[in-house]
Amino acid sequence: MVQITPQMIFCRRFRTYIEQQRKALATVVDWIVMLYILIPGLLIGGGIYIDFWTDPLPVWSESIPLSLFAILIWFLFSGKLLLFLEDADVLFLRQQQTWMKKIMFRGVLVSSLMNIGKGCLLSVLVLPFMVRNFEFFLEDWIIFFIYIAVLSCVSGLAGRIVSVSNSGWKGKFRSLLPDVAAILLIIISTLNHAFLLSVAGIPLITLLAALLLWLVRRRIRMTGTFMRDVEEDNTTKMGLTGKLLSQATEKPTKSTSKTWLFTKSQRLYKGQPEKRLANAGIKAFLRKKETLLMYMQISFIGIPAIWLPPIYIKCIVFVLILFMIAYWLFIRWHIFSNSDYLKVLPYTEVQHQSAAVLAVRTLYSFPAFLLSAAFGLSVQTGIYGISLAIATTAFSIWIVPRMAIIATYRQKSKE
Structure with missing residues (x-):
């Protein structure tokens, strides 16, 4: 008979956690479809990333101080801690304090390593700006990243201790204090980064490491917080699932007696039935609200994707985003036109198509203006950039919806 050990219990729970996250992604992500998105995205993103290392950096990046980069990297390294405690532990493991401490220690260790690994991967994205704007040696970068990584572990563990030690809104508010203290320490320590890296770096890392060990010891020896620890773990484990489901499903519409937009039923267009x-x-x-939020997101998120890349990638991304927005708007129109309410109204197919073009062109105008402005002003400056933005906006509003409707109604005819 195999004897169960704390290490076996922790390994089983860790594997279960990883499997839950994988299944959560599989429920909303079609990996075959994602290949068609990831492969072009990696090719385009890889080209942009190489250009950041080889070509001159944008002028705006030179004005960003090291403290802002350090706060961004600290945020990338930060993450929730898991102790891998479960509700059923109250029946047996809670009486075995030695086992509980071993499981909690492994949970803190593995969670910290996962956050550090995530931070290292994501920090690669901003590395060209930091390396080329701040001419540090290799050992300086090693000291800098170790300092940020240890500080993120300290703030994350301190926040967890404070949150489970206080209930209600006080616990949520006080759990933010370690993060605020970490940001203030980053700002102060990076005011003179030469002094930080050459003199204060290693002693400061040593002090933070000692503080981290003390926090780990205190966290493991804490008593009376079992139920709040389990609640925190469950919230963290279900965090990804909750985010995915919030994007994959729509919340029930709240019944209201009065709308908050077009309260007086104003007509945007008058005249013909379409x-x-x-x-x-x-x-x-x-x-x-769901479609309006998505509409605003895709309108603004596309701006940096058009502004930052070099000119040849900029043109491709600009055209693709415009067609994607127009196609998405036509899909939303298709859902609206197939509603039960419209099926009883005597509109012809030609009127439906004319109304679709008019509605989509109206909704398309706002993101087209924003993205065209980003394109024009990133290519030219002054009056030439503004003129290019106006011309591109007018041309895209006239052409793109008419071309996107062909793909939409071709798909509709197949259905």
Whole structure:
């Protein structure tokens, strides 16, 4: 008979946690479809990343201080801690304090290593700006990253201790204090980064490492926080699942007696039946919070994707994003036009298509203006950039919706 040990219990729980995260991703991600997104994204992103190492960096990056980069890297290294405690432990393991301490120690160690690994991977993205703007030696970068990594572990563990020691809103508020203290320490320590790296770096890392060991020891020896620890662990484990489900499913619509947009039923367009239909489609789109939020996100997130790359990648990304937005708007129109309410109204297919073009062109104008402005001003400066932005906006509003509707209604005819 195999004797169960704390190490076996921890390994089984860790494997279960990894499997849960994998299944959560599998429920909302089609990996075959993701290949069509990841491969072009990696090729384009890889080209942009290489250009950041070889070509001159954007002028705006030179004005970013080291403290802001350090805070960003600290944020990338930060993450939730898991002690791998479960509700059922109250029946047996809670009486075995030695086993509980071993499981909690392994949980703190593995969670910290996972956060450090995540931080190292994500920090590679900002490394060209830091290496080329701040001419440090290799040993200076090693000291800097070790300092940020240890500080993130200290702030994360201190925040966990404070949150489980205090209940309610006080616990949530006080758990932010270690993060605030870490940010202040980063700002102060990077005011003179030469002094930090040459004189104060290693002693400061040593002090933080000693503080981290003390926090680990205190965390393991804490008593009376079992139920709050289990609650924190469950919240952390279900965090990814909750985020994925919030994007994959829509929340139930709250019934209200009055809308907060177009409260007086203003008409955007007057006249023909297709214009009245377009009015209804635009209002239905903007009154729905989920679609409105997605609409604003794709309108603004595309700006850095167009502004930062070199010119040949910039043009490709600009065109692809414009067509993606127009196609998405037509998909939303397709859902609206197939609603039960519209099926009883005597609109012809031609009127539906005319209304679709008008509604999509209206909704498309805002992101087209933003992205065209980002494209024009990143290519040219002054009046030439503004003129290019205006011309690109007008051309895309006239052409892109008409081309996107072909793909949409071709897909509709297949269905």
